Amino acid sequence: MTARFALILFCLLPCLSTLAKDKPNIVFILADDMSYDSVAANNPASGPLQTPHIDKLVSQGMNFTDAHSGSAVCTPTRYGLLTGRYAWRTRLKRSVLWNWAPPLIEKERLTVAEMLQQQGYATGMVGKWHLGLDWYDKNGKIANDQLKITDASFRKGDAAKRVQETEQNIDFSQAITGGPTDNGFDSYFGVDVPNFPPYIWIANDRLQGLPTASKPKSMFGSAGPMLPGWKLEDILPTLGRKSVEWIHTQSKKDKPFFLYLSLTSPHTPIAPSKTFQGKSGVSHYADFVMETDWVVGQVLEALEQSGTADNTLVIFSCDNGTSAKANFKQLEQHGVDLHHHFKGHKAQIHEGGHRVPFIVRWPGKTQAGSHCDQTICLNDFMATTASLLDVTLPDNAAEDSTNILPLITGQQSSLPQRPLVINHDIQGKFAIRKGPWKLTGNKLFHLKNDPKETSDVAKQHPELVSELKKTLVRYQQQGHSRH
Structure with a gap:
């Protein structure tokens, strides 16, 4: 390095630091199977099911009352959130990905995480992936490429046979590809799907150990390999702790960050930790919702403690409506009505299947305690983020994403020219x-x-x-x- 170049770089460093701090950090928290009416601030009939931390977020930011997941089930919604494109444009025309499914996100497709990487962001993901992975055999060849999109362990005949053969051929000591770190995330910690094998943590592209045990029949989920001692009750608090640690680590670096926290709750397995079991006085499901809210609170507290809250755009939403596994009748018997506004539930085309909470807090940009009743979709995240950073997206990216930044900042109360929003259910x-x-x-x-x-x-x-x-x-x- 020449002395002249070193001097120029030294002079530029403060400018680069200022530019980095001008870009807001972004935290997107996605709960799993939690409808609009699951947030107490949205539902006067929530009774003893309370969500104080999410409610606080509502009071501090903008509450969208007509927000929708792209689908009434999780895999397609997650695809749309990260790519800005409806998943029914892919080979997944209905339902979700099942056991050992290959990646759904195409290798050439731009994701929001990749776009943010290109803009100098540190990108991290914690939680549930459920968008497919490439698993390898002992010879280094892909072990699950023969699976069809509809193959699942619970099906009969050749479909179940292909799944079983795939599982038997996987070498779990091999690296995994097609996951978060191949789609724009610098780091990843989580599980593929909490009710699918392998029952084990994944860090970046490696399993954290070897799943040498078999999931006991008494444990919720599909049969398959498991890390000895695996406990479902540990998943949610661990995701919260890892998110908090990641935020504190990134806050010490001179770089804006993007955290995608994809919670496994309150999706089945309904497994609140011991601290929250019985806390609602209603049911384990209600306990699990309250623990989900607590994890949101932990993340918000980490932003405050790390000094990054004032320059962080926080979004809380969900991948689809409440699952019937919540046991609506039992909840109603305890004064909790999760059908107060809308009928239906996860998987259905009724509003209860895809009308979700969407809450945005951005200090100095969103008006505290405000609301917006415009129809939006989780797909809109990518175009909105691009607009925030003045990025022009290519024509072959974010084909179904609309910039809602003017709504978030209050510059506009409506987007009269926006494309119509489409929803999709489990049957297509x-x-x-x-x-x-x-x-x-x-x-x-x-x-x-x-x-x-x-x-x-x-x-x-x-x-x-x-x-x-x-x-x-x-x-x-x-x-x-x-x-």
């Missing part, structure tokens, strides 16, 4: 939204007047039905929904 059924109108198949509902979708008004509005059907087909055929 579509719904499309235009203002208060929702078309599902041949049924039309006015959600402002009829949020629980009880009255089909399609016959009264044939022209609108025709328009929405044509728009859905156009979006499907043209390969994108953005203008």
Whole structure:
């Protein structure tokens, strides 16, 4: 290095430091199977099921009341969140990925994490992946490339046989590819899916040990290899602790950071830690929701303690609605109504399947205690982040993502020209939204007047039905929904 170059670099360092600090940190917390009505601040009928930390986030930021996951189940929503593209444009036309599934995110596809890496961000992921991985055999060849998208251990015949053969061929000492660290994340700690094998932690691209035991039948989840001593109750608090540690580590570095915290809760296995068992006085599920809220609180506290809260954009949302495993009747018997606003649940095209909380806190940018009733989708995260950093996305990226930054900052109260939002259920059924109108198949509902979708008004509005059907087909055929 020449003396002249060294002098120039020395002079530039303060400028580079200032530029780094000008870029906000970003923390996206995604809960699993938790509807709009699961947040107490959204639901006056939540009774003893309280979420004080998420409620505090609502009071400190903007609460979106008409936010949607791209799908009513998890894998496709996660794909859309990270890529800004509807997952039904991939080979996954319905349902989710099952045991040992190969990666769903295409190698050439730009993710939000990769975009942020390119903008100088440290990128970290903690939690559930559920977007497929490449597993290898002892010869270093991919062991799961023969699986079909519908193959699962619970199916019969050749499908179950292929899954079993795949599992037997995997060498768990080999590195894993196609996961978070191959899709833009500098670091990763978590589990693929908490109710699928292998039951073991993954750090970056390696299992943390060898799953030499078999999951006991008494433990929730698919049969398969497990790390000896694995406890489901340890998963959620460990994810919280790892997130807190990561935030504190990054706060000491002169670089903006992006944390994607993909919680495993309150999805099955419903496994609250001992500290939270019985805390709600309602059920283990309610306990698990409250522990989920506590983990959110731990992350927010870490931002405060590390001195990064004022320059951090925090988003809390969920991948789909509440699962029927929550036992709605039992909750109602204890005064908890998770159908207060909407009917339906996870996997369904009803609002309860995909209407999710979406809360944004960005000190100095979002108005505390504000709300927005515009229809948005989790897919919008990528275009919004690009706009925040003044990044022009290529044409072959984020095809179904809309910039909602003007809503977040309050510069606009609506986006009248935004593309219509599409929803998708576990069976592959579509719904499309235009203002208060929702078309599902041949049924039309006015959600402002009829949020629980009880009255089909399609016959009264044939022209609108025709328009929405044509728009859905156009979006499907043209390969994108953005203008």
